[in-house]
Structure formats: C-alpha cells, structure tokens
Amino acid sequence: MSIIIGLLYVIEVVACLLLALIVMLQKPKEGGLGGAFGGGALEASLGADAGNVLIKATAILGAIFLLNTLVLAKLTSTSGAGSVVAGETAAPAPAPLAEQLPADMPLDTPRAE
Numbered sequence: 001m002s003i004i005i006g007l008l009y010v011i012e013v014v015a016c017l018l019l020a021l022i023v024m025l026q027k028p029k030e031g032g033l034g035g036a037f038g039g040g041a042l043e044a045s046l047g048a049d050a051g052n053v054l055i056k057a058t059a060i061l062g063a064i065f066l067l068n069t070l071v072l073a074k075l076t077s078t079s080g081a082g083s084v085v086a087g088e089t090a091a092p093a094p095a096p097l098a099e100q101l102p103a104d105m106p107l108d109t110p111r112a113e
Helices: 002-025 032-037 041-046 050-076
Strands: none
Touching: 002 050
16 A cells, blocks of 8 residues: 555656646746747747647646545545544543532632632
C-alpha cells in the first residue's frame, strides 16, 4: 500500500508543477508570463487555438490534481484508527454549592480563600 501512496505523491507533485506552469503560460490581457517565452512562439507551436489547448489542459490537470488529492486523503487518513480521547477518563461531576460551603456560613456571605 505504501508503494501506491508513494506513486500518488509523485503524481500529485508532477500535476501540481504542470498545472502551475500551464496557468502561468496562459495569456492574460496584458501579456503575462507567456510573453517571456518568445512572444508568439506558443501560437506558432500550437497554432491559433493555443488558448483553447491551454484551457483544456488546465481543466484536465485540475481534475487530476483534485481526484488525486481526494484519493491520497482517503488512503492516508487515520480516522479508522480509533478515537483520540478513548483512553481518557471522564472528569468527576462538581459537587453542589451547598456541599462546598461550611454548614454555618450563609450562602450570600463571600468566603475567604
């Protein structure tokens, strides 16, 4: 099972890095980081539909990242291991106020501690 979890962690890191790179490559209205990689090189390599390709890749990688995260959370959770407070004992109930005060002291008199 630990081999599967290790493989899922590798997929998680790769998907995270690729997702960050693709999001940074997308061309906003101002040009963004996509202009740093040769200006029109992305359109030249992927064609005029480069924006649609990047949007689809972002959606696919986002879905992979989300599903992988959910599977990792399920496999590595310790919720079935038992309660954290199972070994603790219950605190004793506090005694009523009448038992805490001496019998000769009225209830409205403050006591010295």
